[in-house]
Amino acid sequence: MSRRVSRRPPAVALVLAGLALATFLVAPLLGLLERAPWRELPGLLGEPEVRTALRLSFVCSLSATALSVVLGVPLAWVLARTRFPGQNVVRALVLIPMVLPPVVGGVALLLAFGRRGLVGQWLDQWFGVRLPFTTPGVILAETFVAMPFLVITVEAALRSLDPRYEEAGATLGASRWTVFRRVTLPMIGPSLLAGAVLTWARALGEFGATITFAGNFEGRTQTMPLAVFLALETNPPAAIALSLVLLAVSVTVLAVVGSRVLARPRDRHVGAAAVSL
Amino acid sequence: MRRAASGVMLVIAATGACSDRGGTETVRVLAASSLTEAFEVVAGRFERAHPDIELELSFAASSELAVQIEQGAPADVFAAADEMTMQKLVDSGNVAGEPVPFARNRLAIAVEVGNPEAISSLADLAEPGLVVVLCAEQVPCGRFADEALERAGVQVTPATLAENVKAALSLVQLGEADAAIVYATDVEGNAQVEGIAIAEDENVVATYPIARVAEASNEDDARAFVDFVTSVRGQRVLRSFGFLAP
Numbered sequence: 001m002s003r004r005v006s007r008r009p010p011a012v013a014l015v016l017a018g019l020a021l022a023t024f025l026v027a028p029l030l031g032l033l034e035r036a037p038w039r040e041l042p043g044l045l046g047e048p049e050v051r052t053a054l055r056l057s058f059v060c061s062l063s064a065t066a067l068s069v070v071l072g073v074p075l076a077w078v079l080a081r082t083r084f085p086g087q088n089v090v091r092a093l094v095l096i097p098m099v100l101p102p103v104v105g106g107v108a109l110l111l112a113f114g115r116r117g118l119v120g121q122w123l124d125q126w127f128g129v130r131l132p133f134t135t136p137g138v139i140l141a142e143t144f145v146a147m148p149f150l151v152i153t154v155e156a157a158l159r160s161l162d163p164r165y166e167e168a169g170a171t172l173g174a175s176r177w178t179v180f181r182r183v184t185l186p187m188i189g190p191s192l193l194a195g196a197v198l199t200w201a202r203a204l205g206e207f208g209a210t211i212t213f214a215g216n217f218e219g220r221t222q223t224m225p226l227a228v229f230l231a232l233e234t235n236p237p238a239a240i241a242l243s244l245v246l247l248a249v250s251v252t253v254l255a256v257v258g259s260r261v262l263a264r265p266r267d268r269h270v271g272a273a274a275v276s277l
Numbered sequence: 278m279r280r281a282a283s284g285v286m287l288v289i290a291a292t293g294a295c296s297d298r299g300g301t302e303t304v305r306v307l308a309a310s311s312l313t314e315a316f317e318v319v320a321g322r323f324e325r326a327h328p329d330i331e332l333e334l335s336f337a338a339s340s341e342l343a344v345q346i347e348q349g350a351p352a353d354v355f356a357a358a359d360e361m362t363m364q365k366l367v368d369s370g371n372v373a374g375e376p377v378p379f380a381r382n383r384l385a386i387a388v389e390v391g392n393p394e395a396i397s398s399l400a401d402l403a404e405p406g407l408v409v410v411l412c413a414e415q416v417p418c419g420r421f422a423d424e425a426l427e428r429a430g431v432q433v434t435p436a437t438l439a440e441n442v443k444a445a446l447s448l449v450q451l452g453e454a455d456a457a458i459v460y461a462t463d464v465e466g467n468a469q470v471e472g473i474a475i476a477e478d479e480n481v482v483a484t485y486p487i488a489r490v491a492e493a494s495n496e497d498d499a500r501a502f503v504d505f506v507t508s509v510r511g512q513r514v515l516r517s518f519g520f521l522a523p
Binding site for chain 2: 107110111114115116132133211212214215216217221229230231232233234236
């Protein structure tokens with residue numbers, strides 16, 4: 001029998017990894033599953049309020065993800081590819097929504113986009129647009145909280161990308177936009193997808209900024225997390241059931257899209273991108 | 278391996294330090310949002326009278342606190358904004374003894390200072406285009422508001438249903454809402470909003486009960502606080518915040 005270098009991970013890592021899984025994932029999940037009112041579950045899913053909240057959650061979280069991609073990719077590109085004074089400050093600012101308590105984020109959004117807010121008063125006066133307590137308000141709140149996940153993922157991918165591929169494209173006469181579309185985008189594709197999935201997951205679970213800025217009204221601003229929170233006050237089994245629905249949906253999506261993308265080594269795509277040029 | 282073990286020990290030591298409370302006894306009081314200001318003053322007076330007892334106050338919607346207690350959150354005293362929520366805990370055996378009513382409260386309409394929309398009654402809240410905030414029906418203030426609106430025969434389309442009474446109030450304070458139905462005590466002495474009284478025959482009176490939690494870790498001190506709230510001194514503070522005698 002040939003002797004080979006042990007590929008078994010050290011026991012310490014295994015123990016700590018097991019502890020992490022057990023404490024932060026398995027135990028809370030089992031807690032939910034154990035108390036779940038399985039028999040009432042199908043009935044709850046049929047309830048119009050639940051379906052309304054679920055639909056609203058999807059519409060808003062997908063819109064927030066789209067908005068994050070449209071605005072976040074250029075932002076990530078600027079942060080990764082250009083140099084300007086105060087860049088580090090801007091990079092720190094981008095991360096603020098991640099550290100800010102979401103409720104505080106919601107208040108900040110009210111102070112900015114509320115009808116008395118810095119920007120909101122003009123939106124109201126000039127265009128008659130009011131964002132608080134509306135579905136676009138939910139999308140705004142979710143984008144605010146979730147976009148940093150996209151920006152940091154994409155920026156990291158752009159920074160780790162060898163600029164020579166882009167330079168090569170440019171020397172072959174491709175315009176900047178063509179280079180971005182044909183070289184940069186395919187190479188950061190997996191990271192972009194990973195960032196988008198993280199962003200979507202964060203937006204789907206968003207609670208604090210949403211209830212503070214967009215409020216809570218069925219069909220308009222009451223997303224699943226809000227419905228869960230309020231159901232908890234009067235009907236905990238229903239709240240658990242709603243949480244399970246949300247959980248099942250997000251785990252499915254994350255399992256299908258996320259895990260493969262998140263675990264994929266980036267370099268494998270370098271060749272593919274070079275070919276597609 | 279030894280390094281990892283010492284790391285684990287460090288974590289254990291750190292969590293231990295969090296629960297170390299020193300010499301004084303701690304009584305954990307969970308109270309309805311609407312009691313926030315009044316109970317902070319009551320707590321200050323109580324701690325002065327009982328230097329060996331330290332109070333930990335936690336405010337949220339009564340219904341939310343009730344869920345926390347049912348799920349075994351550490352608590353010694355519960356003060357609710359309605360009897361229905363308290364009764365649920367009595368029925369589930371989470372409360373020790375009979376709850377004592379210690380205050381009553383009415384509803385009022387909170388509007389912006391100066392009352393720019395000239396709101397004078399519940400009926401005015403039906404005005405189209407007016408941004409009205411009610412509490413969600415799951416929390417006491419929302420149930421009471423629904424009852425009052427029904428009595429007044431008024432249909433209101435709220436812009437949002439707030440998760441507790443203070444959240445509803447803060448939207449008026451921020452100028453995002455034109456009006457909110459809150460408790461009379463929320464507008465009394467609050468310089469940031471103006472209170473509009475609701476007609477007597479349309480108004481709803483909420484009775485606030487207080488009780489010791491069955492799982493209280495600190496029974497005697499919990500009882501001392503309940504006694505203090507119902508005593509003349511506690512009642513004087515509550516009255517000064519606009520609460521009615523029980």
